[in-house]
Amino acid sequence: MLEKSEQRRAGEAGGQGSPGYMPGFGNDFETESLPGALPQGQNSPQKCEYGLYAEQLSGSPFTAPRGTNERSWLYRIRPSVRHTGRFRKIDYPHWRTAPHIVEHSLSLGQLRWGPLPAPAEEMNFLEGIRTMTTAGDALTQAGMAAHAYAFNADMVDDYFFNADGELLIVPETGGIRVFTELGKMDVEPSEICLVPRGMMFKVTRLGEEKVWRGYICENYGAKFTLPDRGPIGANCLANPRDFKTPVAAYEDKETPCRVQVKWCGSFHMVEIGHSPLDVVAWHGNYAPYKYDLKTYSPVGAILFDHPDPSIFTVLTAPSGEEGTANVDFVIFPPRWLVAEHTFRPPWYHRNIMSEFMGLIYGRYDAKEEGFVPGGMSLHNMMLAHGPDSSGFGKASNGELKPVKLDNTMAFMFETRFPQQLTTFAAELETLQDDYMDCWSGLERKFDGTPGIK
Ligand SMILES: O=C(O)Cc1cc(O)ccc1O
Numbered sequence: 001m002l003e004k005s006e007q008r009r010a011g012e013a014g015g016q017g018s019p020g021y022m023p024g025f026g027n028d029f030e031t032e033s034l035p036g037a038l039p040q041g042q043n044s045p046q047k048c049e050y051g052l053y054a055e056q057l058s059g060s061p062f063t064a065p066r067g068t069n070e071r072s073w074l075y076r077i078r079p080s081v082r083h084t085g086r087f088r089k090i091d092y093p094h095w096r097t098a099p100h101i102v103e104h105s106l107s108l109g110q111l112r113w114g115p116l117p118a119p120a121e122e123m124n125f126l127e128g129i130r131t132m133t134t135a136g137d138a139l140t141q142a143g144m145a146a147h148a149y150a151f152n153a154d155m156v157d158d159y160f161f162n163a164d165g166e167l168l169i170v171p172e173t174g175g176i177r178v179f180t181e182l183g184k185m186d187v188e189p190s191e192i193c194l195v196p197r198g199m200m201f202k203v204t205r206l207g208e209e210k211v212w213r214g215y216i217c218e219n220y221g222a223k224f225t226l227p228d229r230g231p232i233g234a235n236c237l238a239n240p241r242d243f244k245t246p247v248a249a250y251e252d253k254e255t256p257c258r259v260q261v262k263w264c265g266s267f268h269m270v271e272i273g274h275s276p277l278d279v280v281a282w283h284g285n286y287a288p289y290k291y292d293l294k295t296y297s298p299v300g301a302i303l304f305d306h307p308d309p310s311i312f313t314v315l316t317a318p319s320g321e322e323g324t325a326n327v328d329f330v331i332f333p334p335r336w337l338v339a340e341h342t343f344r345p346p347w348y349h350r351n352i353m354s355e356f357m358g359l360i361y362g363r364y365d366a367k368e369e370g371f372v373p374g375g376m377s378l379h380n381m382m383l384a385h386g387p388d389s390s391g392f393g394k395a396s397n398g399e400l401k402p403v404k405l406d407n408t409m410a411f412m413f414e415t416r417f418p419q420q421l422t423t424f425a426a427e428l429e430t431l432q433d434d435y436m437d438c439w440s441g442l443e444r445k446f447d448g449t450p451g452i453k
């Protein structure tokens, strides 16, 4: 029997079996899938156990302050330089990178789409990615892209890394296995996972579905981190121990494989004779993680009024300007509505930040109809929006007893930069041309005489 501390460090040989995880956010982890594979007391021994190669993967400049300094040490069958090398150009025409400002037929306005249609042919996760919006500039490491994905085949001998940013993956239908260099994560709808910039991975399907669908936030900027809680204190919102980082697991596979990369917006590929997921042991704090949104502990209005949605921030990617996120990942989880003498749904508003929303399950309280699981909406910089007419009517006239908003999970990628539509998004067949009509019932009630109308 392994001692508990040894179990936490233990990884998994051969890449078979269910994933194991270590709890915590931003921890310095250590894990090995073969006993003794992880050097102790130093990073770079003259010779590593099992003939492994030592390699450092840096997620921050070497000299970044401690709070943001991230790197991991990987002990692997071959160094990555034998997995990559000179690439040849390939194309993924639907995965776009900022700056990507295109002329399209759609006039400016509030936009909403139904879910991506299921793929007509077989395609894997990479092939199924469709960029909806881009913002900022990946070349200056600022901004983000909002993607939707729909796929129905596994990545088997294809591996990928994104040099342009980290990937926050939000499944909506169908669980996925994300096998990264540092280990593997099984991610079901209601869970999210994050693959760090530059880390190789592949995605395979879990369970039986017709389509595996979801959303991705590609963050070009500083890494997502937990927001400060201010006066909320040391608990609630997303708690660090609910984040799970995989234990080491590797594939020892000597068959033809392909490594693909997105680098400054263009795609490249190299053929190799083995799996690049050959990390037997690792330690450090630059690591993938997953998180179950159901473990988010919301804090909200317990007397009156509707607070800003920043109270529901799961992860924030700072921009360098205080309080001005490059991108926030915000959720609208199940919660009790108890506010007295209050219009409880979101107020009508205009916002300097740009809001891309998706729905994982259930219904969103500001939109009674039309915003469906797998659907998307875009309320761009300074464009007015808020509850639809029927939601307004119900919320202004309903009895204000405590009500539980249950079985609901919407989210928002909210960025400081305007989000530019791709041609794909502008022409997507599930675009709802009548979206604006959801507000058309908001009639004038003012007649110049005092009194509640
Ligand atoms: O527009 C939206 O539906 C998202 C949102 C929710 C909320 O409660 C307050 C502001 C906001 O942008």
Ligand SMILES: [Fe+2]
Binding pocket: 349, 351, 355, 379, 385
């Ligand atoms: Fe909004």
